[in-house]
Amino acid sequence: MHCPPASNTLALALLLALAACQQSATPAGLPTEASASASAQPPAPPAPAPAPTAAARKVNEKTDLYEFTYSYPAAAAAIPALRDWLEADLARTKAGLASDAGEARKDAKAEGFPFNAYTASSQWQVVTDLPGWLSLSTLVGSYTGGAHPNYGFDTILWDKAANQKRTATDLFASKAALKAAVLKAFCVQLQRERAKKRAGEEVGDPVGEFNKCIDPTDQTVILGSKGHTGFDRIGFLISPYAAGPYAEGSYEVTLPVTAAVVAAAKPEYKAAFVAQ
Template sequence: MRNGGLGFAAMLLLAACSPSSEQSASEQAAGNASANAAASRYADRMSGTPQPPPPAKAFALAEKNDFLEFAYAYPGQAAAIPALVDKFGKEAASAKADALKMAKDDSAAAKKSGFPFRAHSLDRKWSVEADTPRFLSLESQTYVYTGGAHGMTGYDVVLWDRARHRETSVKALMTTPAAFATAIREPFCKELDRQRAEKRGAPVVRGDDPFTQCIDPMAEVIVPTSKDGKLIDAMTVVVGPYSAGPYAEGSYDVVLPIDAAMRKAIKTEYQDGFAGK
């Protein structure tokens, strides 16, 4: 069987090297590459070479009844890590149970008072913000509606350290939260005001209105992000509605590229996962 498999692979290689005269050079090259890859895969299978597992599939759950519309999702990168699958599975079950109980209680209270009941909603979706050799950074966006004038959106972050095979926290990366806060305070306030001005159509002028003041970035959700998938190259401070402006302004994503001051505020043992020097 093993000799036969290799013989079949050789036939594929020969076929790849014998294109018809009507084929263009690019078609010939593409055909050769495809045949060579197929032959290599077949030979590996026949010789017992271990094959990489198929990519994990993203998870998505959506359910709806008279009380609650519920959805929960996370990407394939998280599905490939058993600890995160367990974490998110428990989180989804707990969140659904709590939301359903609240909706049923609200329905019963509305019926008793003679008011109409509006079905509740809970939708949580995790997305990849950085997928590097060292870190997998996930951000969640959660929309909650409990029958009021409008729903609310919240955010969270999960950081997986691939080198240590465990979940960690963003603050655990810092030498101290105070040192990191000092490093990001000025660029954060500058970028937040730039985005505020863009949304409001006028420069931000400090005053008694709290929405003209800078806020504490350390009190918000800080998400490590990466553009190229090689290193963490920025920290994004995710500011939810009402924190930096009225509800109508929505949320703010304040992207802070890693600079020397920020890198210095990261513990030495984690710096290999960050851009800059």
């Protein structure tokens, strides 16, 4: 049997003793240098809470005096300045309705005839929502005690970059320039729409009031987008009596945006249009 020299045995014992001292230098349970450095770092900040989602708004109020309805979509509520404008319009319309209805009821009582509650309604809807623009339209209905209710149209074109309310015609050099760009196509399409409503029959004199073309820029002009890259459609909402008798109701004419329409736009707004 071979035994190691005594000097080797002594060296091995010394190494084992040094290792035991190094292990005991850091008491159990205390952090090492690496772990202490990691624990000294501040905790990560909590993730920000998601922004509240804008909600559509709808008011429907019915009393003995009136019935009032007003609504607008979430896309409009998401723009603070536009939301403020709509809220002011809501309050103004409701106050006017209540005042007019109250006066009418007093008059009816004094004259000894029945009072019928007034109505007013506006229901704003999105025509198109583009990165730089929000186009809205609404049917505005009212009843003030006549033979039948009345209604018309309104529109808002919100310029997101300027944070400002505009109308569609504001984007053109003039109403005359827009009229010249669309009149021929508008008149052709209006006659087609009349023919659909009348089942091919004319109403009265062929050159009478409800057979003539009308000025498209006197109607409610709206801008829309089928391709969602720019305004590529232009619409004309026509109230009863403007293009036909009340029984025919309203008319709507929609035309593609052409190079002539783009040419009629103000220089600073030409880029908002896409010619078809």
